[in-house]
Amino acid sequence: MKIVDVQTKRLSIPLVKPFKTALRTVSTAESVVVFITCDDGTIGIGEAPPTHVITGDSLASIDYAIMEVIRPLIIGLEIEQKERINHVADKAILHNSSAKAAIDIAVYDCFAKRAGLPLYQLLGGNANHLETDFTVSVNHVDEMIEDALGFVAKGFNTLKIKVGNSTIEEDLERVKGLRQAVGNKIKLRLDANQGWNAKDAVAAIHKMEDLGLDIELIEQPVPAWDFEGMKFVTEHVDTLIMADESIFSPSDAARLLAMHGCDIVNIKLMKAGGIYGAEKINALAEAYGVECMVGCMVESKVAVTAACHFAAAKANVTRCDLDTPLMFASDPVIGGAVYQQSQITLLDQPGLGIQDVQIK
Numbered sequence: 001m002k003i004v005d006v007q008t009k010r011l012s013i014p015l016v017k018p019f020k021t022a023l024r025t026v027s028t029a030e031s032v033v034v035f036i037t038c039d040d041g042t043i044g045i046g047e048a049p050p051t052h053v054i055t056g057d058s059l060a061s062i063d064y065a066i067m068e069v070i071r072p073l074i075i076g077l078e079i080e081q082k083e084r085i086n087h088v089a090d091k092a093i094l095h096n097s098s099a100k101a102a103i104d105i106a107v108y109d110c111f112a113k114r115a116g117l118p119l120y121q122l123l124g125g126n127a128n129h130l131e132t133d134f135t136v137s138v139n140h141v142d143e144m145i146e147d148a149l150g151f152v153a154k155g156f157n158t159l160k161i162k163v164g165n166s167t168i169e170e171d172l173e174r175v176k177g178l179r180q181a182v183g184n185k186i187k188l189r190l191d192a193n194q195g196w197n198a199k200d201a202v203a204a205i206h207k208m209e210d211l212g213l214d215i216e217l218i219e220q221p222v223p224a225w226d227f228e229g230m231k232f233v234t235e236h237v238d239t240l241i242m243a244d245e246s247i248f249s250p251s252d253a254a255r256l257l258a259m260h261g262c263d264i265v266n267i268k269l270m271k272a273g274g275i276y277g278a279e280k281i282n283a284l285a286e287a288y289g290v291e292c293m294v295g296c297m298v299e300s301k302v303a304v305t306a307a308c309h310f311a312a313a314k315a316n317v318t319r320c321d322l323d324t325p326l327m328f329a330s331d332p333v334i335g336g337a338v339y340q341q342s343q344i345t346l347l348d349q350p351g352l353g354i355q356d357v358q359i360k
Contacts, residue, residue: 001079001114005037006071006103008063009359011047011300014329017147019298020137022164022195023053029298029328032062032099033357036106038079042113045354046106047302048098048270054245054297055270057098065099074103079110086276097248097273098297104274105306105352113351119306120346123275123313130312130344132322133158133189138165141174145181155341158187158216160321164195168204179213189321191219194245198222198229205237217264220244231261242266242293249273250280257288266293266321267310269303275310286316293319301325305336305352308344320344332358 011031019026031049038044048066050058070089077085085107089100112119120128134151136144136159148159161178163171171192179188196204201221208215217240222229224245234241243262247253248271256262265285272278278294285292294311296304304322311317325331325339335355338345347353 001042001110002039003036003075003077003079004039006066006075007035008066009033009035010059011332011357011359013300013332015327016329017327018137019135019327020139021162021191022138022193026298029300029324030059031300031303032059032066032102033302033359034066034102034106036103036110038110042110044106044108044110044113045302045352045357046102046104046109046306047300048102049297049299049303051098051270051297055098057096061096062099062102065093065096066103069093070099070103079107079114082107082111082276086274090273098270101269101272101274101303104276105269105303108275108306109351109354116350118346118348118353119309119351120312123279123310125313126315127312128346128348130308130320130322131157131342132320132344133160133187134323134326134342135160135321136162136178138162141177144174145177148178148182152182152186157342158189160189160191162191162193164192168196168200172204172207175208175213175215176211184214187216188214189216189219191244192221194220194223196221198226198232201233202236205233205239209238215239217242219266220246227256227259227261230256231259234260234262240264244268244295247271247281250277250284253281253284257284257290262290264291264293264319266295267317268295268297269307269310270297270299275306278310282314282316291318292316293321295321296324298324300328300357301331301333301336302352302354302357305354308337308346309352312346334358
């Protein structure tokens with residue numbers, strides 16, 4: 001089954017409410033959707049969003065990497081040659097992990113369709129369902145509490161709280177207010193998005209522990225490059241520390257895991273260059289006895305469905321942050337993962353199970 005064409009289209013979806021982190025504010029989800037066509041008519045679909053402040057990718061750079069650099073090199077290759085396709089794409093251009101992920105997802109979609117299996121079964125088949133948290137954007141504490149209570153009322157048992165865009169004292173007030181508002185039965189995860197330094201992070205986490213705020217984990221408390229800072233925080237607190245932006249590649253994972261620089265790894269397909277790289281990172285983490293979470297950028301249900309298939313397939317993936325399809329004012333993706341608030345189900349349809357993406 002040979003690749004005979006690769007094409008891209010731009011997708012834009014408004015969010016119900018702006019998504020705010022310590023790094024950026026997003027009101028409209030934009031992405032490049034890629035379509036790989038094989039000689040038997042099979043079409044695989046992938047996607048890459050621009051996340052300038054994390055991956056460095058833009059809409060223009062993603063489109064250029066796919067259409068001008070990778071496309072000419074993979075046309076004519078057999079879809080079964082996943083290893084070769086990945087190697088060719090990886091060597092063709094430095095970085096550009098989101099563009100590579102879009103190609104990778106579309107290839108896996110074709111490959112699973114060729115096998116007549118839903119992708120999660122091809123990747124390991126651990127389960128066909130997941131439970132996601134919901135993210136509370138960083139805002140004034142009153143607004144965050146209102147948002148959190150709304151998500152809890154909809155049945156979410158775990159909330160991911162964005163912090164790190166202001167002082168440690170303000171972040172503590174946010175967390176205290178949220179814990180008091182939602183009660184003790186709701187799990188709270190914090191994501192500082194690199195917003196603290198190591199010493200301040202340890203001091204803040206100790207205060208949270210002393211106050212009994214019962215935080216499940218803290219995600220990426222320090223800058224991505226500060227591996228020693230990650231190790232320092234991990235060693236000096238009881239709360240679990242999760243690496244996100246510090247780990248893009250398997251080599252990043254190998255280095256941080258060998259240092260015992262985190263307790264959990266957050267795998268995102270857009271950082272890992274797709275499912276191929278994500279599998280390697282998960283295997284490394286599992287070898288170190290470290291569990292993984294699968295997260296996402298602000299992506300449509302195309303890329304998020306691929307992340308769902310990967311997460312469901314792997315027993316070592318014990319947590320999910322795959323909530324972005326629930327943030328959109330509309331859904332142009334026909335098929336794919338089925339959301340019922342926090343519960344995600346993967347249907348037994350070949351590949352990603354996506355029939356169409358309605359792009360105007």
